[in-house]
Amino acid sequence: xxxxxxxxxxxxxFTADQAxxxxxxxxxQGLIQALDERFPGLKAxxxxxxxxxxxxxxxxxxxxDIRFLNNQATVLNDGDEISxxxxxxxx
Numbered sequence: 001x002x003x004x005x006x007x008x009x010x011x012x013x014f015t016a017d018q019a020x021x022x023x024x025x026x027x028x029q030g031l032i033q034a035l036d037e038r039f040p041g042l043k044a045x046x047x048x049x050x051x052x053x054x055x056x057x058x059x060x061x062x063x064x065d066i067r068f069l070n071n072q073a074t075v076l077n078d079g080d081e082i083s084x085x086x087x088x089x090x091x
Contacts, residue, residue, distance in 0.1 A: 003031060005082045014042045028059060029072040031082060046084070056087040 005021050015021055016039075023038065025031035029051075036043035047053055052072075059066045060083040066074045076082075 002078060003076050003080050003082060005031065005035065006084065008084055008086055010086060011042065011045060011084065014039050014045065025076055027070075027072070027076055028061070028066055028074045028082075031076060032072070058085040058087060059083070060085065 002022050003025055005023060007015050007019055007021060009019075012019060021035075021038070023031060023034040025034050032043055032046055032053075035046070045054075046057060053059065061069065061074055061076065061080055063081075063083075066072070
């Protein structure tokens with residue numbers, strides 16, 4: 001099952017400057033693992049030591065925030081588009 005992952009510019013240095021990668025995974029947690037297997041060290045940028053997504057990152061599955069779905073257990077389907085969005089803060 002091919003899942004398209006949109007990589008934000010700050011993380012593209014870990015994906016050999018690729019803005020879009022295709023992977024196979026059953027859920028968001030598996031997708032994070034697949035990203036780390038293909039691009040070692042990327043998981044450490046996405047998750048804390050306990051494996052939970054970092055607070056400053058948002059992940060969307062087909063424009064739906066996973067926080068309103070099943071978080072990292074959100075099931076993925078063939079053709080889904082995943083967006084990794086770093087949070088923006090300002091004052």
